[in-house]
Amino acid sequence: MRVNGDYDVAVIGGGPAGMAAAIAAAREGARVLILERNDQLGGILPQCIHNGFGAINFGRDLPGPEYAYRYEQKVRALPVEIKLNTMVLDVTGGRDVFAINDDEGYLHFKPKSIVMAMGCRERTRAQIRLPGTRAAGIFTAGTVQRLVNIEGYMPGRRVVVLGSGDIGMIMARRLTIEGATVLSVLELMPHLTGLRRNYVQCLQDYDIPLHLSTTVKKIKGKRRVEGIETIQVDERFRPIAGTERSIDCDTLVLSVGLIPENELSSQAGVVLDDHTRGPRIDSSMATSVPGIFAAGNVTGIYDLVDYVSIAGTAAGANAAAYARGTAPEKRRRRVRLVPGSNVGSILPQEIEIGDDDSRPTIMLRPNATIDVSVRLRFTADDETVTEFRERYARPSEMIVKTLSARHLDQLRGDKNEEYQVEIV
């Protein structure tokens, strides 16, 4: 089998991160290959037919397919090789990429650099240990989204949604618009887990009830779901006996979280972060393996696709520079960022504090709701080195902050290698 060494940069995944990476790398003059397992570019966007995309990158509120279309037009205007229906099977730390498709069979590429842009997948029923029968009619929200929006099938008529994440609420509205009855959205937590705007425009607008601190106790039905039993939980998520309620339904939709998809990263020996469950990256989107970069939901779950595209652009430009051999030497001071109190995860996990005016952007996922003004602190040995203010902290909203000259000056004046980032 011929080893194909024609490409400078191989991008694994043709979703928003991968497309932005390919565009940025091609604009730097790199020979770019996109490997995409689906039959079209765009990743999850073609099935996200709701609006809410593009506020940052296009200054407009666009539906997902149109956001993807705009990037696809840019990719196709550049000399980027796109292989659709192509599944990447293995990536090695030496940057061998093995893939397969129907037309060409088994393929072996040896690019100079790689951008990992595989995105994420949904948590399933097994991962939340949902009891009951294994009847038909239990779907993840993304599967329902694909069935309805791409394939044109309705999964059922009387629907209950478990999980108040954004996709769950959006699918509750979508199914209502298509004529189904959404009886209830259940949420285990005592608060909404998705954005409040989606509660207003997806649930309130269509009179869909939301039940907090409530979960599914039992799924009924042998061949097809015939109903569920719900139960309320206390503040420690223990079921409260006597609060059971039966709902007759034929479909249960699960919107219970997303997990970065990193089998290939692990195969390549990329170090993953315990908090994001994606590759540990620095401000150039470089992973622990030289020449392998990562961007988008594969590195941790983002709220907004606009930020995914921005990360993809950075990864693509840096992958092109690495392939050319012009990547800046890593001689500047590098510091690690570690989640402190009320912080669930941080991206990137390592930033450079240089003497130039480059300004790293960090993204924090709070793991607590604090509805009053908060301070984000960088601390070392319990001493605050720098801090900034935010209006509030909510788990459903990533805090995105580009460090200012003042923050960088304060970090330059300190010599620690690791900072705890906390929200107080």
Added chain:
Amino acid sequence: MSAQGTTRNDICLRCPRGCEVITVLDDKGAILDISGNQCKLGIEYVKQEINNPRRVLPTLVRVAGGMRPMVPVWTPEPVPKGLLLDLAATTRSIEVDAPVSVGDVVLDDWRGLGIQLVASGAVARRAGAEVRHSNGGE
């Protein structure tokens, strides 16, 4: 803040930030004070929400002779909230012929209200698909 006024809380839908906007109204429903918004879109939003709430409707229509059975459509301009389900019922009866391109108008001036449904995705024509009709609609 007016003592005799009523207040209402709205989550602004104009951007993903989702500001909680607090509006104080007098007895006749006139706006006395708006707070909590981080930009002027919040003021516009609340005024519209009080007088004539509108929403964008993203949905699908059927495609005949296409590589896929459905194409996504939306109302680039928000439509009165009370008409959303009516418009959704109308879109369920629409079938367009492939090919469909992003930006194609699928339904124009619905009920004479100036409401447009526009394709937000593309569907290529399936090779050998027969031509049937040009459009559906009410």
